Amino acid sequence: MTVQYNPESPASTGADGVEAELLGFLEGHTHSAWEPETDLFQEGGLSSLFAMQLVVHLEKSYGIAIRGTDLRLDNFRTVTRMAALVRRLRETQSDGRHG
């Protein structure tokens, strides 16, 4: 039996585990469970200073640099959006590094 990769599986089960890791990070820091699509700041009431902690966490954990127009709150609103940002920057920034 082989486990089939289901391309329709929701982003929360992203094969690289970014969403799962971020949900764990959030739970560890806020002591409550989060959904991948919850707006952390509007619905979740997290502070803007916490947003900065998320930026630092993403940079350290995924070896990316978040700069310029990528550094805006909208990119950090939900776990899904953060994961998308991580994937995009990992791709472009590793491209850059390897020429």
Add this chain to the structure above:
Amino acid sequence: MSSTPPEPPDPPAADAASHALTVLGAGVMGVGITALALGHGLPVHLVDTDRQRLDRARDRISDELRLAQLLGALPPGTVPGQLSTGTDAAAAAGATAVIEAITESADLKAGLLAEVSALVRPGTPLITNTSSIPVEELAGAVDRPAELIGTHFMNPPYLIRTVEVIRGPRTGGRTMSAVLSLLAALRREAVVVRDAPGFVTSRILHPMINDAARVVQQGTATAEAVDALMQGCLGHPTGPLRTADLIGLDNLVDSLRVLHERTGDEGCRPCDLLLTLVREGRCGRKTGSGFYNYR
């Protein structure tokens, strides 16, 4: 009448590069004001007598700039201004405006403003960011009192759009308009008030915070409960004690003392709990703990 020359054209829009600020004091406010100015494209020379503070300030400023950008508080597409730092206030000689944000002590401020006033080009606005010391009290120390004015940026300056501006009895009209155009270049909205101990915001906020601390001291409620009530029932944005931690409790005690000495209002005498926290080095966010823990 016919000989009246035509009105000159409007001056060009304030160009960020035409400013060269010197900020005195690299503490909570000096760092915040510097970040605000750099983020709006203005160059800043930052001065502090404490070399270690100055070294830490660079990292703190770049953190604050990132936070400001994250929160959309900076004008998009602006090239940040250049930052330079030093321990000698003599560097203020070439500034287009000087913003003083050192420790809240009338003697320290008078001494430094006198020194700087003797160095700058006549006509350069000297802006004190004091919380509570009347501008007129400091005006006695400077060479040209018309050049001294108060502004009251609040922490963090890039998120708080409104700035209290204090016009002392001797503040000149040219200083006034130069400062208003500087604030416009920083996209701040000025509310001009008259001179008095604590002006408007500190005169109201600081005794209120002192009362909030006293309520905790008397055991009526925890800091969390006080803030929750002030937020939830009275619409205060963060609660007075979280605000106190953001201001810095040492600075708050200094400001309350200035107010108490000058108004005689017993409500401004810093309460024991504030004094104890400061004695223990728990000055709020900047030291990692105060009414709350930040570590």
